[in-house]
Each structure stands twice: as structure tokens, then as C-alpha cells.
Amino acid sequence: MSSSKGAEFSTPWPLQDNPHIDHARKAAVDWMQAFGLLQDQKSVEEFTTWKLAEVAGWFYPHADMDQCATAAQMMGWFFLPFDDQLDGRMGRTPQQVSEITSALIGIVHGEPVPAKLRSPTVLAFTDLWARMTRGTSRALYSRIQHHWTAYFSSQLTETLDRASGYVYADLEAYFDLRAATACCFGEHDLAEHWGGTEVPAQLWHHPLLARMRKLGADLVGIRNDSLSLPHEDVDGVHNAIHIIERTCSCTRERAIERASTLAQNKADELVFLEQRDLPRLLQRLNAEQRHAVLGYAEIVHNWIVGDYEWEQATARYASHREMPEWAADLLTAECARH
Secondary structure, three states: OOHHHOOOOOOOOOOOOOOOHHHHHHHHHHHHHHOOOOOOHHHHHHHHHOOHHHHHHHHOOOOOHHHHHHHHHHHHHHHHHHHHHHHOHHHHOHHHHHHHHHHHHHHHOOOOOOHHHOOHHHHHHHHHHHHHOOOOOHHHHHHHHHHHHHHHHHHHHHHHHHHHOOOOOOHHHHHHHHHHHOOHHHHHHHHHHHHOOOOOHHHHOOHHHHHHHHHHHHHHHHHHHHHOHHHHHHHOOOOHHHHHHHHHOOOHHHHHHHHHHHHHHHHHHHHHHHHHOHHHHHOOOOHHHHHHHHHHHHHHHHHHHHHHHHHHHOOOOOOOOOOOHHHOOOOOOOOOOO
């Protein structure tokens, strides 16, 4: 098995498209340029070749035109303006990352942004958060707050781990952090909001649904980690393949094979749970609850299948990424324009 193909597994679910992807791409580029998150033609081309509007459409196939545009803007915000900033030098400075993530968590909880932290990335998130959560129920809004707080907190966790040299010896423990660093569950929440299938709290916490979303997050983590190696071999962040290599004392090729087997086992478990346990749960629910739970299963499927397709289509993971000079201060420089 070639490591360039990453960890491979199969699932029975179809890829779903959103009809508004082209509109979402233009809306995302316009929005990012307005906030200074894309500043030259090359950065616009990278946004396009990274297929960030496409993955938004695959994750949220039922979103309307405005929601799909917001999803594409969110995907654009995630990477160069935020995540990539923390993969470099800044990602080894815990105090700085603590201040930035505190400001972002403050936005999630309705607090004003301190003047010295009003960078392009932070101000863009202020705008994004308001539109992402507009029209949510109180229960769903609270859940989205929780998961995005966990996402920002996980960025500091990774920074502290880099600074201390901490490495994971247990893959399953790592997957708990990995779900947070990818904001998997926070993005699932938005799929409920943008798909019309909000799951009531008394069912969202059901152990079966918890296991389903955990398996989905693990699958996305394994696949993404295996294809992020050209970048993460250099930057040294946590990665499932590195953990397998270290704990199993094996080659890269063998680690990819082990990751593929692990991923297929998780995919098979998810299919099995939906065949055996999901019908038993559904038969005790009313029609509205059944619709919500089945919609949630579809959200998990779309996340897995959409990510798998994206990892094959995007140019983001072709090689190690160098931070463009113009982008170096997106997360730290105070922005006077907004």
C-alpha cells in the first residue's frame, strides 16, 4: 500500500452534493478578501485548489444557498487564517496561543474582543460566529458553544504538548483530542442546524449516537492524519501514523496498513451498529424523533464520505506548506480596518 494514498477504507454511503457550491465558492472568496484573509491571486487559487467550497457542500448537502456560503467561509477560515498559523512558530508559544484562544472562546460566549487581539482572523470569526449560529434553538446553540470552546481549547492543548515534548502512547486517547482539534462535533451540530434535523437533547446523548459520532470522528482523523504526513513530518504535531510507527516500531508503509485496518474495523462497526442497534432505538420513538435520529446518522455518513472525497480531491496535502509572508500576522496583528 502506497503511503501517498493514505489510509484507505470503504463505506456503503453515497457522496451527496449541495447545488450551491459555485455560489458558495465566490461568496467565500469575497468574504475572505474583505477581511484580509486572502491577499493575493495565489491565495485565491489555493483556496480553489484546496476545494474548500466543495467540502462544505459535501458536508452540508442540505444547506440552503446562504448556509452553504457560510459553510464555505467557515472552511476557508479554518485553514490558512487559523489552523496553519498554529502549525508554525506560534504553535510553540503557549502564552500567545492562550490569549488568542481565550479571545475566540470569548466570542463564542458573547464577550467583546480585547483591542490588542482584534486581528483579521479574530474579527472574521466574530462575523462568522454570528451567522453560523443565527436561528438556532437554545439547546443547539448551547451545544455548539460547548464544542467550539472545546475546539479552541484543544489548540492550546496541542501547543502545550509541543512545548513540553509530550507524545501519545495510546491511539484511542489521542483520538479524543483529535475529534476536538478538528471540531468534528461542532461541525456536526451545524449540520443539524443547516439540515433541518436537530436531535433533541435526550436523544443526542444516547450511547448509540455517541458511539456513532465517535467512530465517524476517528475515521476522519485517521484518513486526514495519513494524508497530512508531508506537512506534519516537518512540523511535528500529533499524528495517528506517527503514534503507530512509534508504538509498533514499524515502517511508514506498515503503519499506513495498520491504520487502514483500524479504519476499516471502525467503519464496519458503524455499519453493524446501524443495522443491529439503530432499528431497536427507532421503534421506540415517535415520527419526529425517528426523522431526527435518521438525519443524524446521515450527518455522520456525509462527514465520513465527504472528507474521504475531499482528501482525494484537494491539493492541500500534496507537500509541506510554507506560510506566505503576507499571511504571517493574520492571527496576531491588530486590524485597524474593522
